[in-house]
Amino acid sequence: MNQESKNKEDIPGKQSDESPAKNILFIVIVAAMFLTGIYSLFLASNLSSKAQTFTTDNLLRTAAPIDSDKIKTALGPFLDMDFIFVVLYTSEPGTNPNLVSSVRSAARAIADSGITSSVRILYPDNDDFASIVEQNDIKDFPAVLAVKKEGGIVQIINDYSEKYLQFAYHRVWGKTSDCSNDKSAVY
Amino acid sequence: MIEEGNIGKSASPEMGWTDKIPTSKGIFRKGIKKPSQTTSVRILIIIALLITTSILLGISTREVRPLMGSIYLIFGFAVQRASFCSASLISSVVLSKDIRGITAILIAVLTAMLGFGVLSSLGLIKVYPSKISVVPAMVGGLFYGIGMVLSGGCVKGTLFKATEGRWPSILAVVGILVGIIGATSSWGKTLIAYLAKISWNWNPPPNLVASESASFSYLLTGIALIGLAAISLGCRRKILGFRLSGTFSINNRWSLYIVAMIIGLLGWVAFVIGPLVDRNYPLGASHIATSLLSLGFNGEIRTAGLLASTFILGSILSAWIRGDIRWRSAPNGMLILAFIGGLLVGMGAIIAQGCFVGQVLSGWALIATQALIFGIVMIFTNWVTTFFYLRGWR
Numbered sequence: 001m002n003q004e005s006k007n008k009e010d011i012p013g014k015q016s017d018e019s020p021a022k023n024i025l026f027i028v029i030v031a032a033m034f035l036t037g038i039y040s041l042f043l044a045s046n047l048s049s050k051a052q053t054f055t056t057d058n059l060l061r062t063a064a065p066i067d068s069d070k071i072k073t074a075l076g077p078f079l080d081m082d083f084i085f086v087v088l089y090t091s092e093p094g095t096n097p098n099l100v101s102s103v104r105s106a107a108r109a110i111a112d113s114g115i116t117s118s119v120r121i122l123y124p125d126n127d128d129f130a131s132i133v134e135q136n137d138i139k140d141f142p143a144v145l146a147v148k149k150e151g152g153i154v155q156i157i158n159d160y161s162e163k164y165l166q167f168a169y170h171r172v173w174g175k176t177s178d179c180s181n182d183k184s185a186v187y
Numbered sequence: 188m189i190e191e192g193n194i195g196k197s198a199s200p201e202m203g204w205t206d207k208i209p210t211s212k213g214i215f216r217k218g219i220k221k222p223s224q225t226t227s228v229r230i231l232i233i234i235a236l237l238i239t240t241s242i243l244l245g246i247s248t249r250e251v252r253p254l255m256g257s258i259y260l261i262f263g264f265a266v267q268r269a270s271f272c273s274a275s276l277i278s279s280v281v282l283s284k285d286i287r288g289i290t291a292i293l294i295a296v297l298t299a300m301l302g303f304g305v306l307s308s309l310g311l312i313k314v315y316p317s318k319i320s321v322v323p324a325m326v327g328g329l330f331y332g333i334g335m336v337l338s339g340g341c342v343k344g345t346l347f348k349a350t351e352g353r354w355p356s357i358l359a360v361v362g363i364l365v366g367i368i369g370a371t372s373s374w375g376k377t378l379i380a381y382l383a384k385i386s387w388n389w390n391p392p393p394n395l396v397a398s399e400s401a402s403f404s405y406l407l408t409g410i411a412l413i414g415l416a417a418i419s420l421g422c423r424r425k426i427l428g429f430r431l432s433g434t435f436s437i438n439n440r441w442s443l444y445i446v447a448m449i450i451g452l453l454g455w456v457a458f459v460i461g462p463l464v465d466r467n468y469p470l471g472a473s474h475i476a477t478s479l480l481s482l483g484f485n486g487e488i489r490t491a492g493l494l495a496s497t498f499i500l501g502s503i504l505s506a507w508i509r510g511d512i513r514w515r516s517a518p519n520g521m522l523i524l525a526f527i528g529g530l531l532v533g534m535g536a537i538i539a540q541g542c543f544v545g546q547v548l549s550g551w552a553l554i555a556t557q558a559l560i561f562g563i564v565m566i567f568t569n570w571v572t573t574f575f576y577l578r579g580w581r
Binding site: 028038039043044046047 | 304399402403405406409410411412413414416419420423469472488
């Protein structure tokens with residue numbers, strides 16, 4: 001670059017040898033990027049507010065603390081996992097055949113993120129069944145519990161889709177701020 | 188016009204380095220001679236053919252390891268070509284009040300973010316929430332921020348600088364490997380487990396917005412487009428004090444901003460094809476350094492070993508064509524500090540579960556909380572260390 005063009009660059013507000021067409025093209029591209037970006041954020045905000053109705057309504061705080069010995073016993077060989085879905089059936093899974101596959105898919109997806117995750121299925125003839133039901137005050141079956149090893153149990157009701165189970169995982173794993181009432185609170 | 192090519196060169200962590208030539212003979216005395224223009228063109232044609240072959244192989248057989256290798260070859264080539272060293276880019280803010288390096292990093296992040304947003308909405312990539320460890324991310328960022336200033340580079344930075352024959356970087360690479368061994372040993376794991384248990388009743392979500400939600404991809408796209416537009420406008424109107432410009436030639440340094448965009452684009456491809464080689468993240472560098480310790484042990488290590496080899500090969504080829512391979516040393520004290528810095532970088536990368544490339548260039552682009560925590564701590568620590576160590580408290 002020669003001295004002349006250098007000096008030209010140094011004059012505040014003075015553009016270099018850009019043609020008007022280039023300037024117009026630049027303005028059009030930048031404006032399009034801004035507008036598309038703002039529209040994307042608007043869509044994101046819209047979807048996010050719609051998703052709020054989908055959130056914690058189907059998640060119930062349970063009575064049992066995770067450090068309860070009974071829960072630890074019930075989790076048995078899965079206690080080393082970071083995250084466990086516990087499915088409680090009172091009969092063979094004829095009433096909701098998709099539930100287990102949905103829970104397993106969600107556990108696999110969580111495991112793909114590097115978190116050790118598994119599924120424990122319990123029936124009434126299992127020794128741990130009664131204690132878990134009693135501790136968590138579970139009345140309706142089948143029941144699905146999302147358990148974080150380092151603190152946090154939540155019961156999922158009504159919606160057992162893979163997406164919702166992953167959402168429950170998210171809530172149990174971290175976020176607590178949007179849990180405002182006792183009936184749907186998550187910790 | 189301000190040329191961005193020399194960011195951090197005049198007063199970087201390399202400050203004080205000399206062309207001290209060891210007493211050996213041959214290439215150990217003079218380095219490797221720059222090839223002729225014809226040879227350089229031939230090398231580039233061979234690289235282009237290899238990349239094309241790997242793409243065709245990937246499309247026809249779904250064997251994408253060669254393509255992944257090609258991505259890392261281009262990655263190594265490009266970062267060497269522009270001296271895209273995060274330590275210098277970040278330090279230059281404190282050293283010379285120069286924000287061009289940080290801008291280049293942001294361009295790389297935003298370019299990657301734009302692609303991830305679009306690819307995610309198309310269903311071509313699936314972002315899983317990752318495990319959050321707040322305290323390890325902070326401690327790792329602290330170690331990494333100090334270490335990168337002392338060693339003169341992050342993991343990828345020291346790797347490509349080592350291929351240029353810089354003794355401090357070669358020692359820093361050794362330090363990184365020792366640091367990785369230490370942090371993955373039983374006491375290192377105990378320390379990390381202890382750090383992970385520390386909690387302040389703050390459990391942030393893995394991503395700022397749940398990655399499985401429909402709004403995630405739109406949010407990424409929106410932030411990226413607005414960010415890139417703002418940078419373009421700021422540079423064009425001299426708000427940022429410089430123009431986005433630079434060279435793109437065989438023999439010369441490439442524009443930092445073009446390389447930043449190339450890194451972002453490479454992240455897109457790596458993320459899309461990653462699941463085919465059992466990985467679900469864009470780009471990373473600490474795992475390729477780790478692979479140097481255990482080449483060929485199992486499938487995962489073999490892939491990482493391939494990536495390490497191709498990254499280094501790309502850097503060497505670029506340095507050779509530029510005539511950058513020559514032995515450069517430094518006073519003994521700086522060599523020791525470079526090793527210690529490497530040690531901290533290696534440990535920091537393991538403690539925080541990722542290095543600058545994985546956490547900032549890839550993690551920030553996915554608004555991953557752990558990556559944001561690591562990156563912010565790392566950048567501030569870098570600035571503080573630069574102020575005290577490189578600027579001498581002035």
